[in-house]
Amino acid sequence: MMDISDLIKSISLFKPETTLIVTFMLAMILDMAFKKSKNIAGYIAIAGLVIAGIFLFQQTGVNYKAFANLLVIDSFGQFMKFIVLMSSLIIIVFSFFSNELHNAHTKLGEYYTLIIGMTFGMFLLVGSANLIMIYVAIETMSISSYVLAGYTREVKRASEASLKYVIFGAVSSGIMIYGISILFGLTGSLNLFEINQFLSVNNVATLPLLLSGLMILSGFGYKISAVPFHFWTPDVYEGAPVTITAYLSVASKAAGFAVLLRFFKTGLLDSVPGTSEAWQLLGNIDWHYVIAVLAVLTMTLGNLVAVWQTNMKRLLAYSSIAHAGYLLMAVSVMNDNGVSAVLIYFVFYMLMNLGAFFVVQLIANKLDSENIDEYNGLGYRSPVLAVCMTVFLISLAGLPPTSGFIGKLYVFSSVINSGYIWLAIIGVLNSVVSLYYYAKIIRNMYLRDVESAKTKLVFSPVTIAIVLMLAIPSLLFGVYFTPIVEWANYSMNIFVGN
Amino acid sequence: MDLITIAFYFFSALTIVFGAVVVFTKNIMHAAFSLLFAFFGIAGLYVLLSADFLAITQIMIYIGGILVLIIFGVMLTTRITGVDVKTGKIGKIQIGIAGLLTVLIAATLIMIFSTSKWYLADSKPLDSTVNEIGTALLTNYLLAFEAASMLLLIAIVGAAFIARKKH
Amino acid sequence: MISEFGIILLYFILGFVFVGIALVAAYFIRPSHPNAIKNSTYECGEIPIGEPWVRFNVRFYVIALIFLLFDVEVVFLLPWAIVFKGLGWFAFIEMIIFVVILLVGFAYVWGKGDLDWERPKPYIAKLSDLVIGKKKQ
Numbered sequence: 173m174m175d176i177s178d179l180i181k182s183i184s185l186f187k188p189e190t191t192l193i194v195t196f197m198l199a200m201i202l203d204m205a206f207k208k209s210k211n212i213a214g215y216i217a218i219a220g221l222v223i224a225g226i227f228l229f230q231q232t233g234v235n236y237k238a239f240a241n242l243l244v245i246d247s248f249g250q251f252m253k254f255i256v257l258m259s260s261l262i263i264i265v266f267s268f269f270s271n272e273l274h275n276a277h278t279k280l281g282e283y284y285t286l287i288i289g290m291t292f293g294m295f296l297l298v299g300s301a302n303l304i305m306i307y308v309a310i311e312t313m314s315i316s317s318y319v320l321a322g323y324t325r326e327v328k329r330a331s332e333a334s335l336k337y338v339i340f341g342a343v344s345s346g347i348m349i350y351g352i353s354i355l356f357g358l359t360g361s362l363n364l365f366e367i368n369q370f371l372s373v374n375n376v377a378t379l380p381l382l383l384s385g386l387m388i389l390s391g392f393g394y395k396i397s398a399v400p401f402h403f404w405t406p407d408v409y410e411g412a413p414v415t416i417t418a419y420l421s422v423a424s425k426a427a428g429f430a431v432l433l434r435f436f437k438t439g440l441l442d443s444v445p446g447t448s449e450a451w452q453l454l455g456n457i458d459w460h461y462v463i464a465v466l467a468v469l470t471m472t473l474g475n476l477v478a479v480w481q482t483n484m485k486r487l488l489a490y491s492s493i494a495h496a497g498y499l500l501m502a503v504s505v506m507n508d509n510g511v512s513a514v515l516i517y518f519v520f521y522m523l524m525n526l527g528a529f530f531v532v533q534l535i536a537n538k539l540d541s542e543n544i545d546e547y548n549g550l551g552y553r554s555p556v557l558a559v560c561m562t563v564f565l566i567s568l569a570g571l572p573p574t575s576g577f578i579g580k581l582y583v584f585s586s587v588i589n590s591g592y593i594w595l596a597i598i599g600v601l602n603s604v605v606s607l608y609y610y611a612k613i614i615r616n617m618y619l620r621d622v623e624s625a626k627t628k629l630v631f632s633p634v635t636i637a638i639v640l641m642l643a644i645p646s647l648l649f650g651v652y653f654t655p656i657v658e659w660a661n662y663s664m665n666i667f668v669g670n
Numbered sequence: 671m672d673l674i675t676i677a678f679y680f681f682s683a684l685t686i687v688f689g690a691v692v693v694f695t696k697n698i699m700h701a702a703f704s705l706l707f708a709f710f711g712i713a714g715l716y717v718l719l720s721a722d723f724l725a726i727t728q729i730m731i732y733i734g735g736i737l738v739l740i741i742f743g744v745m746l747t748t749r750i751t752g753v754d755v756k757t758g759k760i761g762k763i764q765i766g767i768a769g770l771l772t773v774l775i776a777a778t779l780i781m782i783f784s785t786s787k788w789y790l791a792d793s794k795p796l797d798s799t800v801n802e803i804g805t806a807l808l809t810n811y812l813l814a815f816e817a818a819s820m821l822l823l824i825a826i827v828g829a830a831f832i833a834r835k836k837h
Numbered sequence: 838m839i840s841e842f843g844i845i846l847l848y849f850i851l852g853f854v855f856v857g858i859a860l861v862a863a864y865f866i867r868p869s870h871p872n873a874i875k876n877s878t879y880e881c882g883e884i885p886i887g888e889p890w891v892r893f894n895v896r897f898y899v900i901a902l903i904f905l906l907f908d909v910e911v912v913f914l915l916p917w918a919i920v921f922k923g924l925g926w927f928a929f930i931e932m933i934i935f936v937v938i939l940l941v942g943f944a945y946v947w948g949k950g951d952l953d954w955e956r957p958k959p960y961i962a963k964l965s966d967l968v969i970g971k972k973k974q
Contacts, residue, residue, distance in 0.1 A: 197941045204948045239813040282831045289824040312821045319828035360789030380782045717846045735905035745893035804916030808928045819938040826942035830951045833899040
């Protein structure tokens, strides 16, 4: 029998997610009821997300294992949930201005509802402390994202993207659940806390533990598009609507990184006191090196292939793979500083990456193309947009005085502080390579095809305002970043129970 | 050999043989129907492991649902016989790498399964498992249970949206 | 030790074996004189044309897909029904939430017309089609 007081407390802490469920159903029903109004589901989704955000804010400082240890509510989860929530909000706003979505469908009811469904899945994933729960959450977000990736079904590459996403997703979640079953066989539990306890008392053979860990990592790696599991990324990013591409590159990754960090810290941390500096992991496996190798592969491949891309969405896809590599670098140090660096990086990454994708979307709205040559002379055709795009790209490249620089600074300093100088050097070399392809776009915008300056591109003031709302913080946080860093340092402790 | 051992080998053979047919046959209709027997064999194995609820689920969902869906899917295609599932040329290097990986993974798994020390639960006579599963779903796994309903709802919306012709 | 379901399984196996024996016995007892006309597909006396495999309409698939999802729901209902007596109201409320969430999905597919069986609209030939020189629509 269940402890009723635990249940009541759990339900009261489940308010953000409950709000999302109710929003999902309301958006669906009202969208069917009001056939005339085009974006009603979108407005309801925004309202629901705002309310969920308020409930989420109320959970500040709470550390609780809810629903019989299925879900953990802690400040780390709260931080990641805010990232997911903010990007969902921004993406819904972007979608109001997307021509490709509105041309393909008269109504976008399912689109907004599925975004809410995906947000719900990611909220669950961020808080999950049980392997079954992790699996259910990953499937919830995956199924929504498969449909969203192919939302403009009539476009051939969108259906292709959706199909590829489903097939790769099915394989990777199949491998993951196989890994989960092996881990269950070894430890006799699906609960991360119990797995931790079992591993700290009993001696488990290294090879099966390594194998099951790698298999589970393949599921997480698929979500963050880390390298051996990244094959779907370019095609899906290119084929999906720009809004969904942007969404997958930020929110999906945030949830993936959250579960990755939680899996290691909750499941494998050796809770001997006095090991606060670097996590001592259970089982005789050097996970630092496993993740570090993944990080090196991910960023190197992402950056080297991005250099050859001519389609902006593909270029940003490979760039997002590279960014996953930088983040994995911070994960690989396996201490709380690394967690803090991941959190800081995500805030800035969200701003700059969503901004860059929104510019791509606006250009595609006008010119119906995502080719990199379409950006020629943009500096003269639409000066404000070009300046904003430059800010986003410089930030993505990680140059001062932008927020991307601060993010990279914290990632690299956490790596160097832990003594992985070789990893930091590879990271810096990668950043240099990335500078090339980001600078290529900036060069196209200002130094190419200056004659076309006559044909100005006019964008509505609202869209320009949205771009500015992302570009100004990207710059501002590059100079004044203390609040974000303080927030991240406050949130870096993943709750591991007592 | 007692009856249970014979039944185990029977169901294992059923699963493996029909699984092989699924992979190697050229007629996708035959592949779909062979899948039925492979699923049935797995259900039998579940019964032998005293996982009665899982066996019923296997029959209800995989045979009664997914297989029907697969057969409908096959019938939606224009050509059923003589479809070559492989597209394009597969080079010898790819086959070599795939073969090597398969052998490597199989060897690792067999080694792990035969040598590892697995967690052993207290052995107690198992009655029907449905009771325990029901209690677990409604108490300790309550959230997973309700999240599953949300997952199904999202799947319904997504599937109906994709399968619909127009709106 | 064999469980309750094991007994049912043995029953299944016996059923298969019994049918198998009947078929094999019939094979040996029955007279067998096949010829080409006997072996042809029976189509009410007509000579069959074309492949027996026809392409199915996509609407079967949509219905099957929706059926599958509710099939999964029913699987969850089964263990609930068995433990319901012991857990009482608590279990009842939990199941109500579960079912209501899925009912919304049901309302969705119903409201969007996915359950409507599209009737085929056959073209009925009119007399005017027979007029020479006028193309059929």
